[in-house]
Amino acid sequence: MSGLITMDDLSNEEILSILDDAERLLPVAKGETYLPLLQGKILGNLFFEPSTRTRMSFETAMKRLGGDVVNLGDVKTSSVVKGETLFDTIQMVDGYTDIIAMRHPRQGAAQYAQDAARVPILNGGDGAGHHPTQTMLDLFTIRQAHGTLEGLKVVLAGDLRYGRTVHSLSHALIRFGCELVFASPSLLKMPAEIVADLTNHGAKVVETEALLDSLDDADVVYMTRIQKERFADEDEYAKVAGAYKLHASNLDGAKENMIIMHPLPRVDEIHPSVDATRHARYFEQAFNGVVARMALLCRLLNIEVPANIPGGEA
Ligand code: CP
Numbered sequence: 001m002s003g004l005i006t007m008d009d010l011s012n013e014e015i016l017s018i019l020d021d022a023e024r025l026l027p028v029a030k031g032e033t034y035l036p037l038l039q040g041k042i043l044g045n046l047f048f049e050p051s052t053r054t055r056m057s058f059e060t061a062m063k064r065l066g067g068d069v070v071n072l073g074d075v076k077t078s079s080v081v082k083g084e085t086l087f088d089t090i091q092m093v094d095g096y097t098d099i100i101a102m103r104h105p106r107q108g109a110a111q112y113a114q115d116a117a118r119v120p121i122l123n124g125g126d127g128a129g130h131h132p133t134q135t136m137l138d139l140f141t142i143r144q145a146h147g148t149l150e151g152l153k154v155v156l157a158g159d160l161r162y163g164r165t166v167h168s169l170s171h172a173l174i175r176f177g178c179e180l181v182f183a184s185p186s187l188l189k190m191p192a193e194i195v196a197d198l199t200n201h202g203a204k205v206v207e208t209e210a211l212l213d214s215l216d217d218a219d220v221v222y223m224t225r226i227q228k229e230r231f232a233d234e235d236e237y238a239k240v241a242g243a244y245k246l247h248a249s250n251l252d253g254a255k256e257n258m259i260i261m262h263p264l265p266r267v268d269e270i271h272p273s274v275d276a277t278r279h280a281r282y283f284e285q286a287f288n289g290v291v292a293r294m295a296l297l298c299r300l301l302n303i304e305v306p307a308n309i310p311g312g313e314a
Contacts, residue, residue: 027311036066
């Protein structure tokens with residue numbers, strides 16, 4: 001494989017094998033074992049949109065594996081403000097680095113960058129398009145909790161229209177036979193072409209506005225933020241802001257092993273009372289970004305993760 005632009009770049013076998021690598025790398029991600037598999041390699045972090053988790057976990061992943069990172073930094077202090085095109089920026093960074101992680105506000109920008117680059121591009125989010133490295137850490141978190149990805153009932157809630165995390169994750173989950181419930185205000189429904197694509201692939205998909213009615217038989221509830229920055233019109237945003245507010249008291253009928261996930265950042269869609277419940281998994285999920293991205297960096301740089309790592313799963 002060259003880069004990772006959408007989940008279609010990975011077969012199911014590759015997904016599972018990368019998740020296995022990630023599991024073995026856990027002690028390295030936690031800093032308990034030093035394993036400089038990526039010594040001498042340089043990651044270019046190109047974030048044209050704000051990020052905390054994706055940017056920092058890529059950087060942590062690289063450094064935990066002995067590699068180095070160069071950052072574009074704040075776009076406002078880069079030559080992008082002088083009018084440099086994405087094509088030209090990629091031409092430069094391609095020569096400085098061995099692999100690039102990129103986030104860009106324009107859908108399709110990651111594929112455009114991959115077409116311009118010789119090094120692999122890891123898509124860290126392209127507008128409302130895809131966020132496949134997030135999907136890998138989401139799948140890791142789900143498998144960690146349930147021991148499998150097969151046949152789970154997953155509720156995806158919130159901004160399904162613009163939410164690239166739920167677009168990528170939905171495509172991946174149906175490949176493992178998961179049943180999906182899309183809970184959103186009507187203004188933020190999953191795009192019809194995505195629903196059609198999922199159902200054409202044989203997926204069982206239910207669409208609803210009633211999130212609370214969907215909780216009791218769910219294995220995973222994946223909450224998302226309503227993204228103010230994606231709305232052209234503030235009045236439209238005001239109509240849906242605060243549509244879902246999950247509180248600990250809503251979880252009384254949930255399955256014991258149901259997990260609540262969120263790509264973060266959250267605004268008000270998960271009340272802090274949920275944090276102390278057995279269901280909350282979003283902070284572990286954010287940590288899993290390090291281990292999943294370590295495994296992806298190794299895979300794309302053709303570095304084999306050893307079968308036995310001190311402190312890791314064999
Ligand atoms: N989950 C996620 O993409 O977070 P950031 O926007 O902070 O990178």
